[in-house]
Amino acid sequence: xxxxxxxxxxxxxxxxxxxxxxxxxxxxxxxxxxxxxxxxxxxxxxxxxxxxxxxxxxxxxxxxxxxxxxxxxxxxxxxxxxxxxxxxxxxxxxxxxxxxxxxxxxxxxxxxxxxxxxxxxxxxxxxxxxxxxxxxxxxxxxxxxxxxxxxxxxxxxxxxxxxxxxxxxxxxxxxxxxxxxxxxxxxxxxxxxxxxxxxxxxxxxxxxxxxxxxxxxxxxxxxxxxxxxxxxxxxxxxxxxxxxxxxxxxxxxxxxxxxxxxxxxxxxxxxxxxxxxxxxxxxxxxxxxxxxxxxxxxxxxxxxxxxxxxxxxxxxxxxxxxxxxxxxxxxxxxxxxxxxxxxxxxxxxxxxxxxxxxxxxxxxxxxxxxxxxxxxxxxxxxxxxxxxxxxxxxxxxxxxxxxxxxxxxxxxxxxxxxxxxxxxxxxxxxxxxxxxxxxxxxxxxxxxxxxxxxxxxxxxxxxxxxxxxxxxxxxxxxxxxxxxxxxxxxxxxxxxxxxxxxxxxxx
Numbered sequence: 001x002x003x004x005x006x007x008x009x010x011x012x013x014x015x016x017x018x019x020x021x022x023x024x025x026x027x028x029x030x031x032x033x034x035x036x037x038x039x040x041x042x043x044x045x046x047x048x049x050x051x052x053x054x055x056x057x058x059x060x061x062x063x064x065x066x067x068x069x070x071x072x073x074x075x076x077x078x079x080x081x082x083x084x085x086x087x088x089x090x091x092x093x094x095x096x097x098x099x100x101x102x103x104x105x106x107x108x109x110x111x112x113x114x115x116x117x118x119x120x121x122x123x124x125x126x127x128x129x130x131x132x133x134x135x136x137x138x139x140x141x142x143x144x145x146x147x148x149x150x151x152x153x154x155x156x157x158x159x160x161x162x163x164x165x166x167x168x169x170x171x172x173x174x175x176x177x178x179x180x181x182x183x184x185x186x187x188x189x190x191x192x193x194x195x196x197x198x199x200x201x202x203x204x205x206x207x208x209x210x211x212x213x214x215x216x217x218x219x220x221x222x223x224x225x226x227x228x229x230x231x232x233x234x235x236x237x238x239x240x241x242x243x244x245x246x247x248x249x250x251x252x253x254x255x256x257x258x259x260x261x262x263x264x265x266x267x268x269x270x271x272x273x274x275x276x277x278x279x280x281x282x283x284x285x286x287x288x289x290x291x292x293x294x295x296x297x298x299x300x301x302x303x304x305x306x307x308x309x310x311x312x313x314x315x316x317x318x319x320x321x322x323x324x325x326x327x328x329x330x331x332x333x334x335x336x337x338x339x340x341x342x343x344x345x346x347x348x349x350x351x352x353x354x355x356x357x358x359x360x361x362x363x364x365x366x367x368x369x370x371x372x373x374x375x376x377x378x379x380x381x382x383x384x385x386x387x388x389x390x391x392x393x394x395x396x397x398x399x400x401x402x403x404x405x406x407x408x409x410x411x412x413x414x415x416x417x418x419x420x421x422x423x424x425x426x427x428x429x430x431x432x433x434x435x436x437x438x439x440x441x442x443x444x445x446x447x448x449x450x451x452x453x454x455x456x457x458x459x460x461x462x463x464x465x466x467x468x469x470x471x472x473x474x475x476x477x478x479x480x481x482x483x484x485x486x487x488x489x490x491x492x493x494x495x496x497x498x499x500x501x502x503x504x505x506x507x
Contacts, residue, residue: 044183045183046180046183046184047082047178047183047184047185048078048081048082048178048183048185050180052081053073053090053180054077054087054090054128056090056120056122056126056128057073057077057090057092057128058180060092060105060120060128060130061073061092061180063104063105064092064094064096064101064104064130065181067096067100067104069094069095069096069100070094070095070133070162071092071093071094071096072092072093072094072162072177072178072179072180072186073090073091073092073093073177073178073180074091074092074093074131074165074176074177074178075091075093075169075174075175075176076088076089076091076174077089077090077091078176078177078178078185079173079174079176079191079195081178082176082185082192082195083195083227089127089129090128091128091129091130091131092128092129092130092131093130093131093132093133093162093165093177094130094131094132094133095132095133095159095161095162096130096132097132097159098110098116098117098118098132101118101120101130101132102118105118105120107120107121107122108120108121108130109121115131116132117129117130117131118130118131132159133159133160133161133162133164133165134158134159134160134164134165134168135158135159135160135161135164135165135167135168136158136164136167136168162177162186162188163188166186166188166189166203167188167189167203167204168203169189169203170202170203170209170213170216170219170220171191171194171200171201171202171203171216171219171220171223172189172190172191172193172194172201172202172203173191173194173195173200173223173229174191174223175187175188175189175191175203176189176191176192189203198227198228198229198230199229199230199231199232200220200223200224200229200230200231200232200235201231201232201234201235202216202220202232202235202238206232206234206235206237206238206239207238207241207242209238210235210238210239210242210245211242211245213249214242214243214245214246214248214249215246215249215253215254215257217239217242217243217246217277217279218246218254218257218258218261218274218279218283219257220235220236220239221261221270221273221274221277221279222257222260222261222264222270224269224270224273225261225264225266225267225269225270225273226264226265226266228266231273236277239277239279240276240277240278243277243278243279243281243282244278244282246279246282246283247282251360251361251362252361252362254283254361255357255361255362255363258283258284259321259324261274262309262324262325262327262328263313263319263324264313265310265313265314266310267306267309267310267327268303268306268307268309268310271303271306272303275288275291284328284353286332286352286353286356287328287331287332287353290331290332298331301331301412301413302331304412304413305327305330305331305408305409305412306327307412308407308408308409308411308412309323309324309327309408311411312404312407312408312411317404319404320370320400320401320404321367322367322370322371322374322398322401323374323401323404323405323408325354325357325363325367325368325371326371326374326375326401326405327405327408328353329350329353329354329371329375330350330375330378330405330409332350332353350375351372354368354371354372355368370398370401373396373398373402374398374401374402374405375402375405377393377396377398377399377402378402378405378406378409380393381393381402381403381406381419381423382416382419383419384419384422385422385423385426390426391426394426394427399427400427403420403423403424403427406419406420406423407420
């Protein structure tokens with residue numbers, strides 16, 4: 001391709017949309033409006049087929065390389081590609097500082113304080129995350145109350161090289177880079193060996209790395225559960241020794257990681273690991289105490305429900321945060337019990353857990369209330385749907401969550417499958433947006449394939465009431481004013497619109 005001048009390159013500063021239609025040679029970047037520096041072709045086929053790479057991520061890398069920056073795919077996307085999985089997202093690491101990345105891309109926004117990142121936006125809401133190479137902060141350790149150094153990292157914007165960036169990452173399987181231009185995986189930390197052995201291991205001394213960021217214990221559990229890996233013995237021992245350090249982390253960040261664990265498709269094994277390393281007693285003490293107090297049958301039922309949740313997640317179903325939380329809370333007792341004698345309501349562990357998450361972990365109050373409502377509906381869903389009351393239940397906004405919870409229970413216990421199918425059919429026929437389609441007495445239900453009318457349409461289409469046509473006597477309406485009953489005098493208004501006074505004069 002002929003070399004372009006600097007002036008012509010700057011006159012067209014963004015990738016052309018027509019470049020995606022150009023055929024790309026194996027192992028080469030797609031031709032873009034801003035081409036990267038010319039390099040000799042690789043001597044070997046690319047380790048990752050180009051067709052498995054994200055085209056928008058390739059555009060970001062090509063643009064950064066044109067501006068004479070290093071840019072690689074990094075982290076989980078490289079790990080998943082080497083394992084044969086489809087990455088959820090593609091991240092880019094570069095030596096360009098966040099401000100330089102923002103100046104390079106018009107469709108870019110900087111986020112984060114503790115860890116400054118650049119998000120490059122594309123059509124359809126797609127985001128490519130671009131991070132600058134970093135190294136371990138110098139002098140972050142502060143002296144604690146007992147005179148020992150505090151290793152907890154509170155700032156992380158010290159920039160470095162690609163190798164320094166790989167060394168400061170959490171686990172070896174997440175420290176791999178992929179050079180798209182050369183088609184090579186760059187491994188500074190021995191991540192490929194751990195991938196081959198299906199092992200999660202920290203980069204460097206586990207004692208130091210876990211104390212630097214205790215949330216890494218939760219991340220290790222999540223990766224091991226989702227990928228089916230084991231945790232290296234020294235890493236797991238460090239997680240167990242420093243589980244109490246999780247109390248020092250931001251509760252909102254811990255709650256976010258718990259949601260990721262519940263959504264990873266391996267939450268049953270993850271909570272067994274959390275219980276074994278002692279982290280569950282710190283992040284969810286009420287649930288941990290319940291697990292320790294249950295009989296073996298109770299613990300088996302708990303993990304069976306989590307396995308059912310995992311199956312639902314792996315099937316691709318849209319599972320809300322309320323359903324994820326309900327899979328844990330439902331084992332702690334009834335969420336909305338009837339009021340006790342005397343007007344008070346007895347305290348429940350599930351209510352206490354939800355309340356603590358709202359107050360300390362920034363759990364949205366609407367999510368907690370949705371959990372309560374969806375679980376409170378379960379006893380009604382155990383009965384087959386019947387008539388008007390069933391249609392009213394289908395119309396609630398949280399009915400979908402309640403149905404997902406019922407599905408989890410049915411799969412875990414093997415009971416209630418017929419009732420679940422009936423409720424699914426009732427939802428498909430009634431629809432969540434049509435809560436009262438047949439509120440009138442004697443209305444016939446629609447046949448299969450017939451459109452269900454809305455309640456407001458039925459009210460608008462209904463003819464005015466005519467008591468004489470039905471043979472019922474007209475009932476005189478009574479009006480109350482000021483707490484006293486007032487009776488109408490005279491025969492009432494005539495058809496021509498005559499007032500009451502004219503009627504009395506005529507009589």
